[in-house]
Amino acid sequence: MVREDGKRNFALRDPDGNETSVFSGNTPRQAALKAARRLEDVGDSEADADETELHLREKGTDKVHKYEAWAWEEEAPDDKPDWMPGDITKANVSKQGIEHIEE
Numbered sequence: 001m002v003r004e005d006g007k008r009n010f011a012l013r014d015p016d017g018n019e020t021s022v023f024s025g026n027t028p029r030q031a032a033l034k035a036a037r038r039l040e041d042v043g044d045s046e047a048d049a050d051e052t053e054l055h056l057r058e059k060g061t062d063k064v065h066k067y068e069a070w071a072w073e074e075e076a077p078d079d080k081p082d083w084m085p086g087d088i089t090k091a092n093v094s095k096q097g098i099e100h101i102e103e
Contacts, residue, residue: 010056036069036091
């Protein structure tokens with residue numbers, strides 16, 4: 001279901017099918033990147049980061065977008081704003097496919 005600003009809502013699903021959080025974005029990948037940045041298992045570098053499977057259900061549909069996600073911490077750039085912390089979390093995702101749920 002698309003909002004007036006063009007963004008769509010995606011619910012993060014756990015393995016039991018419970019929807020714990022909602023992320024918005026113009027594309028499913030944008031929402032997956034937001035979800036990936038909040039992963040608990042964050043590596044010291046992109047190479048050291050562990051992959052985690054994310055399932056995002058598009059609100060208003062039966063589509064579940066499946067991603068492999070990983071996140072790592074990096075030092076913030078020198079020209080960062082004053083409010084930004086010294087370390088930032090970066091993330092990347094790789095789409096594994098779409099499945100349709102029947103509930």
